[in-house]
Amino acid sequence: MQPSRKIIHCDCDCFYASIEVRDNPHLLGKPIAVGGSPNHRGVVATCNYEAREFGIHSAMASATARKRCPDLIIIRPDMEKYHEASAQIHEVFRRYTKLIEPLSLDEAYLDVSDSKHFEGSATRIAEAIRAEVKENVNITISAGIAPNKFLAKIASDWNKPDGVFVVTPDRVDAFVEALPVKKLHGVGNVTASKMKRLGINTCGDLRKLDETQLTKYFGSFGKRLNNLSRGIDNRPVKTDRIRKSVSIENTYSSDLPNLKRCLEELPYLEIQLAKRLNKLKGRYKIRKQFIKIKFHDFVQTTVEMVSSQTVTDNYSELCSKGFSRGNKPVRLLGLGVKVFPLNEEQFVGNTSNVTETISRSSAHSIENRDELTDQNQATISKKNIDNGDADQLKLILD
Numbered sequence: 001m002q003p004s005r006k007i008i009h010c011d012c013d014c015f016y017a018s019i020e021v022r023d024n025p026h027l028l029g030k031p032i033a034v035g036g037s038p039n040h041r042g043v044v045a046t047c048n049y050e051a052r053e054f055g056i057h058s059a060m061a062s063a064t065a066r067k068r069c070p071d072l073i074i075i076r077p078d079m080e081k082y083h084e085a086s087a088q089i090h091e092v093f094r095r096y097t098k099l100i101e102p103l104s105l106d107e108a109y110l111d112v113s114d115s116k117h118f119e120g121s122a123t124r125i126a127e128a129i130r131a132e133v134k135e136n137v138n139i140t141i142s143a144g145i146a147p148n149k150f151l152a153k154i155a156s157d158w159n160k161p162d163g164v165f166v167v168t169p170d171r172v173d174a175f176v177e178a179l180p181v182k183k184l185h186g187v188g189n190v191t192a193s194k195m196k197r198l199g200i201n202t203c204g205d206l207r208k209l210d211e212t213q214l215t216k217y218f219g220s221f222g223k224r225l226n227n228l229s230r231g232i233d234n235r236p237v238k239t240d241r242i243r244k245s246v247s248i249e250n251t252y253s254s255d256l257p258n259l260k261r262c263l264e265e266l267p268y269l270e271i272q273l274a275k276r277l278n279k280l281k282g283r284y285k286i287r288k289q290f291i292k293i294k295f296h297d298f299v300q301t302t303v304e305m306v307s308s309q310t311v312t313d314n315y316s317e318l319c320s321k322g323f324s325r326g327n328k329p330v331r332l333l334g335l336g337v338k339v340f341p342l343n344e345e346q347f348v349g350n351t352s353n354v355t356e357t358i359s360r361s362s363a364h365s366i367e368n369r370d371e372l373t374d375q376n377q378a379t380i381s382k383k384n385i386d387n388g389d390a391d392q393l394k395l396i397l398d
């Protein structure tokens, strides 16, 4: 038998609203919602617990929310601020495991089965993460700990807000047996009322039906229901997402003074990019090449061209073009490709642009560069959202 996995589901409590209250203490204790204007068909993205008491919830029209609670304070979302907090939170996660599956800005699955921290105690890791997020970001995050993703997600919600709940392997059976079917992902109002008509209220009730019967009543969902009702969920924590771009960038410890020096750096970056692309072999097709330049005064520019492969001369051309826009010393140079997946079905989950950032002295040898790359973390690049990528925006709004 395989050893039991240790999965933590971390989820901040009313994330956007918490950030706003954090930054505006006079909002403390008042009903607030983050979202669009009630006068312009806006919707609520998140609201705090004070607002929830009025029956307000996310995705509700702001106008309806205001009607339910005339004192509701509606704040426009400040995505840049939320991304900054999200990056800090993910930094905390990464201290404990590399196996992280982000679900949204404030929510992720962590597989800590092999983590050496706290003698491998997932509960203590979760508590440490919660304490560090409180300390560093000054908002609360709830955590659920269980042997799989399905149960970890339910567990993180169990003692919300600012709560933690553990489903140990020996308690899985009893926990799931009593679990109301409404708690199962995929069981919405329609399915729940159908189940109710069939006399099914808990997972224990579901277990009385075999897979054939479940498939008869619930179609293709039947098989999954059969597993869930027994607490079985073998889905791995997936760190792989649909990539929209792959790039490498480097911030130089001393600025590159001129175009010649920039051009000289390109081959090193290209080597790194080639390595990254190698890992994705056969799964993506290149559609564009691009160069990113940040000048010493932090003014940034990106130049791109349509291309189906990485052509060295193209990068030189893009670099010259980008440099001429500022004609001043460069602190950061990046190059990459925009890609699309060859087979979208193989991916489940979020889309992202992945940028690897390397920091090193410009005097390092190639060998050193390689070493540095291996230590790098792939990060969801906030800048790509600012570039107006529709899918990426969807990710935020989700």
Ligand SMILES: [Mg+2]
Residues within 6 Å of the ligand: 011, 012, 013, 014, 015, 106, 107
């Ligand atoms: Mg949340």
